[in-house]
Amino acid sequence: MTRARLRAIAPWASLTLLFLVTSVTVGLLGFVNDSERVTIGAHAATVSPTFDGYATLDLGAVLPRLRLPADTPGGIGINIDIQETDADNLTELLNRDALIASQPDGEIAKIQQVVQQMAVDNAVAGAGTGLLVVVVVATIWTMLGRRRRRELWELVHSHERRVEHRAIVVLVAMLITIASIFGPGQMRTADVIPTEWRPLAKLLPELALDERLKGVEVAAGFSTTGGVGVIRTAVETYERSTEFYGRLEERVSRVGGRIHQASEGETVALLVSDRHDNIGIDRFAAEVGKVAGAELLIDAGDDSSSGQSWEVFSINSLRQHFKDLKVVAVAGNHDAGGHIEDSMRKNGFTVLDSKPVEVEGIRFLGDSDPTKTGLGSADAPGDETTAEQSERLADIACDQPDDRRISTMVVHDPSSFADTAARGCATLLLSGHLHRQVGPEHTVVDGRPVTTYTNGTTGGAAYAFALGYTLRRPGEVTLITYADGKPIGLQTVTAQIDGDVGVGAYSPLPS
Structure with missing residues (x-):
């Protein structure tokens, strides 16, 4: 490739790279900081995406947090902050939640749709930002013109040391700014012990859990140990529901020969x-x-x-x-x-x-x-x-x-x-x-x-x-x-x- 051809392609390649970097950066930052308030089961809830590969349910101060592998591409996870409900008491609420959890496909599909929509929205926002940056840069580049760009280039090279000094000052200022924003939080000692997750099977060893529940983990702490009876009741309700309706589903195939075929x-x-x-x-x-x-x-x-x-x-x-x-x-x-x-x-x-x-x-x-x-x-x-x-x-x-x-x-x-x-x-x-x-x-x-x-x-x-x-x-x-x-x-x-x-x-x- 000739130097002239390379010089002709370079601006377009640079603008494309600038568009991709800006779009991906803005899109990802927007996605990981996004949230959506939705109705899930019997609750209002706030859904926010993560990249930890887990679906984590925060059930409030009384009940422990739960999580299970999300099994999604790219390690995308989800935090679900469970909030208010119209249930009259805790027993009614747990029964509702357990029974809905026994047939979760509809709610899972709804959450997936919400996360997909957030991803699309932030991808569009990232692409829009990237396009804006490219347009601004291209406009400034065109307005300067070839002659003015050459003069600036010569000015930069004729004052090399001065520019280097200014660049160092700008770099140091940027580092100080970044450190002032993110440093204090990293230097403080955490007052809260990192969350320890325990498999639900170890918390309730006396229960024979189905395959879906075997992957559930519970955040250790007072709400876990103090609420074992509550958790056991919810799990037993879940198990009875899945067993009864699963048995009905299986028996349909047994009587299938008596069902009229079109x-x-x-x-x-x-x-x-x-x-x-x-x-x-x-x-x-x-x-x-x-x-x-x-x-x-x-x-x-x-x-x-x-x-x-x-x-x-x-x-x-x-x-x-x-x-x-x-x-x-x-x-x-x-x-x-x-x-x-x-x-x-x-x-x-x-x-x-x-x-x-x-x-x-x-x-x-x-x-x-x-x-x-x-x-x-x-x-x-x-x-x-x-x-x-x-x-x-x-x-x-x-x-x-x-x-x-x-x-x-x-x-x-x-x-x-x-x-x-x-x-x-x-x-x-x-x-x-x-x-x-x-x-x-x-x-x-x-x-x-x-x-x-x-x-x-x-x-x-x-x-x-x-x-x-x-x-x-x-x-x-x-x-x-x-x-x-x-x-x-x-x-x-x-x-x-x-x-x-x-x-x-x-x-x-x-x-």
């Missing part, structure tokens, strides 16, 4: 309703869908118990367990408040809102429940009553042309599909809400078949609560088979309270 050209949808925060049942439901070859999930609402912001973990779990399926959903009366519907949309669910939509070749119509009900509180009216919603949805359904007939209506309360069923304007009408199965009931209206069906509680809920290490009543999911976008059959699969799995007979639907 023929070529048919589509299977899995219907769930009234999970009421019981994310443990999601393993069972997902396995049923897998065995049946389901391509679509239909959610008839009441995924939470009170519609609070912390309960979005229920939707995160649903998305994670059914990440390969499209989801059509409505919110129930216990989901009111907006948090659950917002989370559904953020997770890519098709939330029905009184407009006909087509998903997987199936024409849907539906809407979320207008009634608002908290945990243990009375119903509060919304913008309309269920009777008004029923009449409004019927008008929309009956206004569709014959060749665009509503194949499936999804609502939470069966009262909301009453008018549509009576007028015969949809083929299959689905709901939940009652916590017991009703139907399928078949009628013919003006020569058109109509089937109404209410799914039992998938979460095994008693009243409006289902989160627990076992079921309060049988948990039901329903498989719906479609051909050419029309429903042709139903089959229930039920998780029994004793851990057994029941498979109902396949019920063909009138065509």
Whole structure:
């Protein structure tokens, strides 16, 4: 390479190097000092990235810190500062946390998404800073011009000693500044003994821990030794939950031969309703869908118990367990408040809102429940009553042309599909809400078949609560088979309270 060519390339190479160094430095500094406040499980929490390779949970002053290997590229770790919760007491809080921890995939995916977003944001900020620096340097370089740059070069070389002296002064000043910023902290003797981490297995040797818990370490100290009983209770709850729902998942495969298999050209949808925060049942439901070859999930609402912001973990779990399926959903009366519907949309669910939509070749119509009900509180009216919603949805359904007939209506309360069923304007009408199965009931209206069906509680809920290490009543999911976008059959699969799995007979639907 000739000297002239090297001289021509050098400025561009220097600017590229300057851009990369500035971008990486600013991006990394921003990333390691970044944090995000999120809702994780039953808590508000602050998430901040590290490079220690561990996911560390700071549970406050009463409970010990926990950590486990993050198994991420580049040794990226995460600190999770667990903060306030709306739990009424410590026992309720620990039960919630242990049960959510037994099915952590949804929350893990959410944390990964938050960290990835922080990485992207800081990479963009670093790139922007690098570009700004390059533009400023290039602008100054161009404004000086070749002649002025040559004069400055000659000036520097003709006053070499003076420049060297100035450079030394500047360097010493920089070193003093850096030392004044970082030195005092390094010279002080730490008053706190470095954290000693103990494996959870050594803290609770009497318990047979699963593989996930074997990697958990606990920060040694008073909160660890003084809270062994509390930790043991949480671990036992975790273990009972994973064992019970794991047994349900395994038994689905044993009865898989009794689950109807779709023929070529048919589509299977899995219907769930009234999970009421019981994310443990999601393993069972997902396995049923897998065995049946389901391509679509239909959610008839009441995924939470009170519609609070912390309960979005229920939707995160649903998305994670059914990440390969499209989801059509409505919110129930216990989901009111907006948090659950917002989370559904953020997770890519098709939330029905009184407009006909087509998903997987199936024409849907539906809407979320207008009634608002908290945990243990009375119903509060919304913008309309269920009777008004029923009449409004019927008008929309009956206004569709014959060749665009509503194949499936999804609502939470069966009262909301009453008018549509009576007028015969949809083929299959689905709901939940009652916590017991009703139907399928078949009628013919003006020569058109109509089937109404209410799914039992998938979460095994008693009243409006289902989160627990076992079921309060049988948990039901329903498989719906479609051909050419029309429903042709139903089959229930039920998780029994004793851990057994029941498979109902396949019920063909009138065509």
